[in-house]
Amino acid sequence: xxxxxxxxxxxxxxxxxxxxxLAYAQAAPDQTDPAQIARGAKAWADQCGRCHxxxxxxxxxxxxxxxxxxxxxxxxxxxxxxxxxxxAFLMASNKKK
Amino acid sequence: MGGTVLQLIRPxxxxxxxxxxxxxxxxxxxxFIALAFFLSINSxxxxxxxxxxxxxxxxxxxxxxxxxxxSLATNTARSEQAEERAEAAEIKAEAAARxxxxxxxxxxxxxxxxxxxxxxxxxxxAGAMFRTNGGDDTxxxxxxxxxxxxxxxxxxxxxxELEFEIDEDxxxxxxxxxxxxxxxxxxxxxxxVGKFLxxxxxxxxxxxxxxxNKIGYAPAGFGHDGVQPGGDVGIMVRGxxxxxxxxxxxYSLMVGNGPRMGHEGNISFEGFGKDDNQNKAFGGxxxxxxxxxxxxxFSFLKGKIDGLHGxxxxxxxxxxxxxxxxxxxxxxxxxxxxxxxxxxxxxxWDFRFEYLKSVxxxxxxxxxxxxxVALLPEMTLTAWYVQxxxxxxxxxxxxxxxxxxxxxxxxxxxxxxxHHLEEANAQTRLNIGLNYWIAPSLVARIGYERxxxxxxxxxxxxxxxxxxxGF
Numbered sequence: 175x176x177x178x179x180x181x182x183x184x185x186x187x188x189x190x191x192x193x194x195x196l197a198y199a200q201a202a203p204d205q206t207d208p209a210q211i212a213r214g215a216k217a218w219a220d221q222c223g224r225c226h227x228x229x230x231x232x233x234x235x236x237x238x239x240x241x242x243x244x245x246x247x248x249x250x251x252x253x254x255x256x257x258x259x260x261x262a263f264l265m266a267s268n269k270k271k
Numbered sequence: 272m273g274g275t276v277l278q279l280i281r282p283x284x285x286x287x288x289x290x291x292x293x294x295x296x297x298x299x300x301x302x303f304i305a306l307a308f309f310l311s312i313n314s315x316x317x318x319x320x321x322x323x324x325x326x327x328x329x330x331x332x333x334x335x336x337x338x339x340x341x342s343l344a345t346n347t348a349r350s351e352q353a354e355e356r357a358e359a360a361e362i363k364a365e366a367a368a369r370x371x372x373x374x375x376x377x378x379x380x381x382x383x384x385x386x387x388x389x390x391x392x393x394x395x396x397a398g399a400m401f402r403t404n405g406g407d408d409t410x411x412x413x414x415x416x417x418x419x420x421x422x423x424x425x426x427x428x429x430x431x432e433l434e435f436e437i438d439e440d441x442x443x444x445x446x447x448x449x450x451x452x453x454x455x456x457x458x459x460x461x462x463x464v465g466k467f468l469x470x471x472x473x474x475x476x477x478x479x480x481x482x483x484n485k486i487g488y489a490p491a492g493f494g495h496d497g498v499q500p501g502g503d504v505g506i507m508v509r510g511x512x513x514x515x516x517x518x519x520x521x522y523s524l525m526v527g528n529g530p531r532m533g534h535e536g537n538i539s540f541e542g543f544g545k546d547d548n549q550n551k552a553f554g555g556x557x558x559x560x561x562x563x564x565x566x567x568x569f570s571f572l573k574g575k576i577d578g579l580h581g582x583x584x585x586x587x588x589x590x591x592x593x594x595x596x597x598x599x600x601x602x603x604x605x606x607x608x609x610x611x612x613x614x615x616x617x618x619x620w621d622f623r624f625e626y627l628k629s630v631x632x633x634x635x636x637x638x639x640x641x642x643x644v645a646l647l648p649e650m651t652l653t654a655w656y657v658q659x660x661x662x663x664x665x666x667x668x669x670x671x672x673x674x675x676x677x678x679x680x681x682x683x684x685x686x687x688x689x690h691h692l693e694e695a696n697a698q699t700r701l702n703i704g705l706n707y708w709i710a711p712s713l714v715a716r717i718g719y720e721r722x723x724x725x726x727x728x729x730x731x732x733x734x735x736x737x738x739x740x741g742f
Contacts, residue, residue, distance in 0.1 A: 179551075202425070220563035223616050226483040226741070227711035234390075241390035241420045244428055247461065249477060251511040251521035251558065254425075254458030 203240075203262035214263025217256045224250060231267035239264040386424050391742075393417040393432070394712075396481040398737030404730075412437055413481060413737070416448065428453045449502055449542075463507040463525075466542050469500035470507065470523035470556045471570040472625050473612045482712050482741030485621065485660045485678040488720070491700040492654025492684030496533070496692075498608070498627045499654070500540030500572065503527030503552065521558035521568075526551050529574030530606055532636055535691050536647045538576065538606055538629065548603060550575040564617035570627070572608040578636035579644070599644055604634035619662035621678075626655040631688075640691060648688045656682025660706075676706040685725070697725040704735075712741035 204210055222228045234242060240261055247257040396413040400406075415435040422428040432448040451465035468476045474484075474493045481487050493499045505527025512520045529552025533539030552574025560566045579602045610627035631650045638645035660678035667673075680702040686693040704718035718735040 224560075224563070224566065224614065225477045225616075227708065229711045233712075237384055237388050238390045240384055241388045241422045241428070242392060244422055244425075244455075245390070245392070245418075245420050245430060247455070248428070248430070248453045248463065248509065251509055251523065253511045253513055253519075254455060256511075256513075 203258040205262045205266035207262060210259050210262045211266050214259035218260045218263055221250060221252050231264045236265045239268060388422045390420045391417060392420060394480045394482050394739065394741040396737055396739035398735060401734040403732035425455050459510040459512050461509050463509060466502060466504045467507055468502045470525060471500050471554060471572055472610050472627055474625060475499050475501060480741060481739035482714060485658065485706060486680055486702045486704055486718060487716055487735060487737045490656035490680060490682040491698050496537060496696060497654060498629050498652040502542030504542050504544055517562050519560045524555035526553050530576055532576050532578055535639055536636060536689050537692055538631055547577045548575055564615060566614045568612040570610040574606050575603050576606055578602045578604060578634040599635040602635050604632040606631050619664050621660040623658045628653045650688035653685040656680055674708045676708060678704045678706060694726040699723045714739050
């Protein structure tokens, strides 16, 4: 009985949610889109400061920022579209002038 | 006039009517003309300028001419300068246009990132502690916690954190803080499997790294042997759901192996790789952010522990005791935990509050103090803290001053139903600290901590020096 209960719990939390979710296509961040960059700048200031100091774009290169921000998507429960805005902003702003 | 005079002197019908002789008329006319000419000549001579006047006029004209020449030269020079400036501005404008075009082209031409991306993150800290009573003053290497992040497209990410510490004898201790796979199923749904940090409350999952934690050490009851779970092994769904333009709901719901009996009758929430019973722990946290800088959360967890089989390593039972005897009922107990938290993080302000309470039902387990299996009474753990930090970034114009952040925290850890634990851990804890932020993730701090143990009233004071770096 307990095994069945555990299976149901597992299914409820993974399979039933994963099913429709796997079909969902997520757009990539566009660091040439001014609107997305502007949204990202605001989200960067809003979301990062919830837990720690806001870190400067120049700290990391594009790949590092891409992954680090995706890590924050999990840790901070930040929606994926907001994450892509932040990625676009950081990747457009981290180039040395 | 001349025509008139000639008409007057010509003989004709008109003149004959005057009755004068022609010769006399002619002579009179000549005389009149000569007189008039003489008078007119004198009159013209009287109006002519003198030589001096002419010289003055010439000089004036020469001066005016010189002025006009100089003006012309000045205007010509200005015109040339303006022309040069215009050319320079045009060159700059062209250069700016080329720069902007290059920037756009560069951004457009950024090489696409590979499908598999990775990043090495983590943190480290070191420092010194000075105690007022008990224990020696000591330098301390706190933590070295590398975090490995690997991501395949926007489908899955692996996160793994190791914790390296050295004990008092210099031995290196290694622990796996978490190792999880995150499947990005939807913008608002992430499925997590593996060993993960507990989503219960805020501190353990989001605030415990020393470069984030304003004090550098955990509040009483929120570290090891506290009420806040450290982690679990299982599955979790989590994400954030926007509500309107600025509000957001967050959720983290997990099923895991759950807690076990810990040392000395305590409950251990360290994330065990194997469950000690068929019951799985279910818990999570629901959060709401009415605005991005205000967060309210509610956490809960329910699970069961086995009092006779599931203890941590090192708590072996005496062989003489038959642990399967029916006389030791109940040998399982339900553990219930709930809590609330809040955070306000606007501008230079950082305010946090957290409360957690867990209750374990009575259970038969091995009583280390008595050396036998005994019925342990209901045990309740309650911990809370309130913390306020203020960054001096808006005071004065000194960039040096702007890097300071005073912080104060007060908390309490209450334990009932377990005398040994209460004696060792129940306390109030006051922290006063000053952070100096060298960089957003690099801090040097000094802190004062006052622990008052509730059972015996002992007071311990600690001065802490620490440098922490998040990378």
